[in-house]
Amino acid sequence: EVQLVESGGGLVQPGGSLRLSCAASGFTFSSYEMNWVRQAPGKGLEWVSYISSSGSPIYYADSVKGRFTISRDNAKNSLYLQMNSLRAEDTGVYYCARDGSVGWGQGALVTVSS
Amino acid sequence: SYELTQPPSVSVSPGQTARITCSGDALPKKYAYWYQQKSGQAPVLVIYEDSKRPSGIPARFSGSSSGTMATLTISGAQVEDEADYYCYSTDSSGNQRVFGGGTKLTVL
Numbered sequence: 001e002v003q004l005v006e007s008g009g010g011l012v013q014p015g016g017s018l019r020l021s022c023a024a025s026g027f028t029f030s031s032y033e034m035n036w037v038r039q040a041p042g043k044g045l046e047w048v049s050y051i052s053s054s055g056s057p058i059y060y061a062d063s064v065k066g067r068f069t070i071s072r073d074n075a076k077n078s079l080y081l082q083m084n085s086l087r088a089e090d091t092g093v094y095y096c097a098r099d100g101s102v103g104w105g106q107g108a109l110v111t112v113s114s
Numbered sequence: 115s116y117e118l119t120q121p122p123s124v125s126v127s128p129g130q131t132a133r134i135t136c137s138g139d140a141l142p143k144k145y146a147y148w149y150q151q152k153s154g155q156a157p158v159l160v161i162y163e164d165s166k167r168p169s170g171i172p173a174r175f176s177g178s179s180s181g182t183m184a185t186l187t188i189s190g191a192q193v194e195d196e197a198d199y200y201c202y203s204t205d206s207s208g209n210q211r212v213f214g215g216g217t218k219l220t221v222l
Contacts, residue, residue, distance in 0.1 A: 035211065037213075044198070044200065044213060044214075044215050044216040045149070045151070045157065045200050045202075045213040045216070046213065047202075047210075047211040047212055047213055050211055057209075059209045059210060059211070061210070062115055095156060095157070097157075099211075100145070100147050100159075100162055100163075100202070101159065101162065102158075102159050102168050102169075104156040104157055104158070105156065106156055107156060
């Protein structure tokens with residue numbers, strides 16, 4: 001069974017940083033492209049970032065480019081999202097997900113507020 | 115930036131056919147995917163690569179794509195199908211991923 005478990009969410013002040021992790025199990029992680037997707041409270045899904053199975057190429061949404069960094073460690077079956085210079089509009093639930101395939105995590109809540 | 119356009123809401127009676135559309139300029143060349151999200155839950159993939167159904171998804175869910183429009187069809191919609199539905203695809207370069215704005219399906 002595909003399992004994705006996010007961690008690292010929490011409350012952070014504007015301008016602060018946070019690192020999300022996603023632990024994968026139940027499938028061959030190194031064979032899959034992965035995404036981070038977020039959802040602001042009461043809003044729709046927003047794609048944030050993509051990373052290929054090997055780690056390159058990497059793509060970002062314009063709204064996070066230059067502030068967020070996606071990475072993966074295939075040896076540890078883990079996906080990461082380093083978030084810097086956080087803004088109030090970055091608040092939401094962050095999901096890791098296999099690209100175009102079955103399998104999403106339960107989400108990690110990130111709240112950016114003073 | 116690339117956009118996928120969906121109607122905000124669709125409403126049908128139980129047993130009727132629900133159709134949710136998704137329009138985007140790159141859809142003639144790029145696959146569409148459909149996700150179902152029930153309140154308070156993570157999204158679930160219901161259609162991938164325009165028309166394929168993952169294991170465990172009921173056969174009443176089907177997908178099609180023609181030109182710049184992809185369509186999710188729920189034949190004989192049931193009350194438990196009430197949810198938000200999102201289409202997902204990429205721009206023509208394949209670099210930027212994007213979700214449609216979402217469609218709230220009401221079955222009553």
